[in-house]
Each structure stands twice: as C-alpha cells, then as structure tokens.
Amino acid sequence: MKLDNGKEAVYPEGTTCMDLFKEKTAENKELLAVLIDGKECDLNLPLPANSTVAFVGFDTPQGAEVYRHTASHILAHAVKRLYPDVKLGIGPAIENGFYYDFEFEEPISSDDLSEIEKEMKKIIKERQPIRRREMSRESALQLFEERAEPYKLELIRDLPADTVISCYEQDDFIDLCAGPHLPNTRMVKAFKLTGLAGAYWRGDERNPMLQRIYGTAFPSKERLEQYLNMLEEAKKRDHRKLGRELELFSLHEEGPGFPFFHNNGAVIWQELTDYWRVEHRRADYEEIKTPLILNRSLWEQSGHWDHYRDNMYFSKIDEQDFAIKPMNCPGAMLVYRSKMHSYRDLPRRIAEMGIVHRHELSGTLHGLMRVRSFTQDDAHIFMLPGQVESEVAAIIDLMDRIYRVFGFQYRVELSTRPGKAMGTAEMWDKATNLLESVLEDKEIDYRLNEGDGAFYGPKIDFHLEDCLGRSWQCGTIQLDFQMPEKFDLTYIGEDGGKHRPVVIHRVIYGSMERLIALLIEHYGGAFPVWLAPTQVTVIPVTDRSHEYARQVYDHLKGEGLRVTIDQRNEKVGYKIREAQVKKVPYMLIVGDREVESGQVAVRHRDQGDLGAEDLSNLIGRVKKEVDEKII
C-alpha cells in the first residue's frame, strides 16, 4: 500500500478503508473521504492490494462532494420522516451545496423548510451510522418496489448492465446511490436549506415537475456563516440593484424583457461600441446595418421559419407576413449575395451591431442578462473552406484580447449537434472536428457540451460568471455550412467556376445588454475611468469658490472628459459621500486654498485624499487612464 505522503505500508488482507481511516483521523479530525488511486471510495470496502491511498478533507473537491452528498441524504431522510408518502428523485452535491428532488403528495412551501431543517438536525444528533449495501439488480428493483419509489425504479432500469448497484442506508432510510458517504450523520457539522424550486424530472420539460430543495453544508458554523455573508455581499453587486442606484437602466411592466437605458448606461454602451469599432477595423472587418423587419419568405429560406418560429415576433404589412429579426444572419447573407465574389475577395468579414428580438419564456427573463430584445455585436465571415481554421483562430485571439481589457475570466465550451438540426451527420462531424482541432492547437481548456449547438452548426462558446457565480454565454463562434446552401452563396474560384463559401457567425461581447450587466457586477459599479459615466466631479467647498469651480469644470469639459459639478448648498462631507456612493472615480475639492493656489484637491474613490495638484497634472492622469483603459 502506498500512502499519499509517499510512504509505503503493509496491511493484512481484509483491512478496510475504514480501519485505515480511523487510524488517520486520530491524527487529523478534518479528514472526510478516502481516495483509492485518485478515485473516491467507500470506507467500508476492503483495501485493494497495491493501491495508492489518500485521505482528503473538505477543502478538496472530492471531500466537499462526499460531505454535501451526505447532507443531501440527511435532507431526504428528514423529508421521508415528515412526509412518509414522498417520492424520491435524485439528490447530488453541486458546486457550493447540494439539492434533493421530491414529489410530494401536496406541494410544500418554503415555510416548511425550517421544519425539515429541525428534523435534519435531529438525524445528525442521532449519529446514524451510514452503511453501504451492494445488491443485484433484481433485489434492488424489489427493494424500491416495496418502498414504492417509482423514480428510483426508473433509475435502476436505466443503469448499464455492468454497473454495481449499491444503496446507502442510515436508520430506516435507504437510497439508491453510488456513494461514497461519510461514515455517520454526526459528521455533518453545519448546513442550511437555501431554497425551494421546481425542477423537471431528469431535466426534461415533458416529465413531471418535482420540488427541489437546495441547501449547503460546511465543516463548521463559522464557514457556513462566512459563505452566507459572502452571498449577501455578492447581492450588493447585483446589476439590477446597481443599475437602479447608478441610474444606468430601468425595466418597466410596460415592456417586460425590453430594457430602457438611461444616460449613464448609454454612455457605457457608447464607449463599448467605440472600442469595439477600433478593434474590428484593425482586424479588417466591414460594418453594415440591416433592417429589423423582413419578409416571411426570407425566414423560410433561412430555415428560421421551421426551426425558430416559436421564438419570433411577427407583423403584417400590406397583407403580407413579416417577421422581426431574431438573428442577423439572413440580412448579412443578402448583403453578401448582392455582388459577385472572387476567391481573392475572401475572407470577407462583415460585422453588424444588430438589434434582435426573441420571444423568450417569461420565466427566464433576468434583468439585462436575459431579455427579449438585445443588440448583438455580430459578424459573419465568408471564407474559402481552407480559411476556416485560421479565421477561427483569429477570432479566438480577438476575443481573448478584448476580454483581457475588461479583466474577465472566461470558460470555453464546444457544443455539438442538437436534436433538431439541419444538414447531414458528416457535415456536422467535419465541422465539429475542425473547431476541436483549433482549440487543441491553441491549447485551450474546454468543456464538451453535447447536443447544444445551433441548428445550423456546432459552436465554441465563451462563458462569463455573474456576481453569484451563475454562468452566462457571451462570445460564440458558430460554424455554418447551411446558410451558404440555403442562400445559394457563391464565389468564383481560381478555376473560373462557382464554389460555395463557408460562413462563421460570431459575437464577442455576445449582447450589449448582457455584457453591460456582467461589467456592472464585475466592477461592482465602480467602472474603470474610460467607462465611468461620470469621470470627474467638482466639489466647491463654499459658494465663494463657485466661480473657480466653474472654471475647473469648463476646462475639464473642454478636454472631453465627463464631468459634473455639485454646487448645492451642502457640506463637503455630504457631497463627497454622494460622489462616493455614485462611484465617481475622481472628486476635485476646491475651496479658498485652491482658489488661492490655482490648484485642485484630488480625492480618488478608492485611494482617498491625494492632496492638491495642478489641474493639468490631474487631466494628464485621467486621460492616461482613459487611453490605456486602466482597470
């Protein structure tokens, strides 16, 4: 037996992991789970010969998973005690917690969670030993037949033939479970039920909806508190809250999912699009504008009528059907097709800040993150088949360059052929392999997302996280062999004949709305100077300095900075507080001393009082921050 500290040890045959675990926990009480050759393993199993053994605590992914998975069993156990007729779904550990799905006879409400918590505490106190039982498929089926658990029966029937079927048992509670678990319930030290929500059985909306109870568990009350506090802090960065407080945008009943940008939000929008244009011109993109409303025939040709109709809005003009565009691609196709192309013209990169409307389900709307009308920083690249790899690579580079400016961390996913897709399996395989090879070449870590591609092709998605760690898709690169066929796009090749170009759809920001939401949360409302709606505010101390303050203000405005002046009859502290709350980067306090010296007293929102300096110095510093987009 090799131990994780590199030492080797010999144990008699038949020694269980538990024996060794007891020996180890005597030294370190925080250990939770055993890894045999790197894999989690049940403690009651005998130690396999010649393996490497490691014991891990809560601060490893495996340890936390075992810990929280056990908490989810305690939850199910408590629910079973309180509601004997409840049917069990599944109950895994997830990032930061766990959940369990139940079908109740009568739906419970969030008020019932405290009762369930109480029962869970009881079970923990009872120090119920947790035992693993392996059984044949037949006896497992019989067991859950007797216990009237239809969902468990369905799970057992769907398990592959060679799976070892195991159950975990504590007191009279038994659950189908691969394990492993903690040895007893007392080891769960601190937990809290955090939410109640509906969830379709097996995530399929055709299946019945179960009630999902969310919770989290930590090895100590302090760490639980710490986590809950962190969540509270994160909520202060919520873009919906900051959006209102900083007067960036508003949402109204009159337009659900159709956000209103106020001046402050619009300023950020402008800066973002200005920067975007600079980068895209540099990367040899053209920019177009296409109509919002287009004839039904176009959508039939593009395939949207068949594949995307449920999400589209319609209108009738002169007795003819029109649709409000849900995507920009058909417009770009028409632009491409409006002239002849030589192979020498390709690749042709056509960008468009395109406004699209999609009828998203009402329950999915979420501030600016998920709306029904949004502006995509779209581009369609028309290219020779041989140019695909270099174009995809160039987009990834541009994406990384731009995300870096904001200081974003992102995750990459590769999405493959969905259920309702256009085109042949061969085309899909070819396209998917191509994207994969670019990712491999660039040595980018990515997650495979089976069946999540667009209906016209596979895609590489770039995900960013919001203040609560929820992930949102922003950038995407979608390969498309379909649109060129549908629109009969051609170019004249070297041979003088007509050939089919390949199309890539791509966005980098994703949508302006979602990007702005993420930026608000990313910066907690304290935007870098180049994006800040107000960059500098001038604060006169008394009305004796109003005239000088006005000169300073005019000067800054003349330099093209976004500046305000606070001439209200209030004390300096009050004005400073307000500017701080509004997260204005620079406050210039001018009183008798500054009038005298011809300087300004600079206060930075993070660094505080920086003392007096010449206005020209301050202007130089602010402009440098703007130009270099310093975060």
Next chain:
RNA sequence: GCCGACGUAGCUCAAUGGUAGAGCAAUUGAUUUGUAAUCAAUAGGUUGGGGGUUCAAGUCCUCUCGUCGGCUCCA
C-alpha cells in the same frame, strides 16, 4: 411555459380584518460649510390591476400583470 415566493411613497421597509406609517431621496427655508450624511418645515399613496367575501380588506378568496429563486431554454 412550469414550480415556489413576493408586489405598500422615487428607494429600503413598517402596519391582529378596524383612521396607511418611518428612514433616505424630493421641495422650501435657515446654515457658508475642508474629504463618506447640518437643522427645520412641507409635500408625497385608488397598497400592481380586475372581480369577490365582509358592517369593514394593504391584510381573506379568485383571476390577471409584473418581479425574484430555480427548471427548461439561451446572447
């Protein structure tokens, strides 16, 4: 769309089925202020909307709209 919760002044929140209230913001006045809230006064509401129960509804029932947390979906 589905499940659960919520909706009171611009914002944050009070109000056993019995006269809708506070703080901040706003307005007016006083105060001339030096690095995160000066004092006082005033105004502000068909309690999201419709219907019902009741002598009486912010509160109970019902429909509806919106919001929040999830599921599904997605930029």
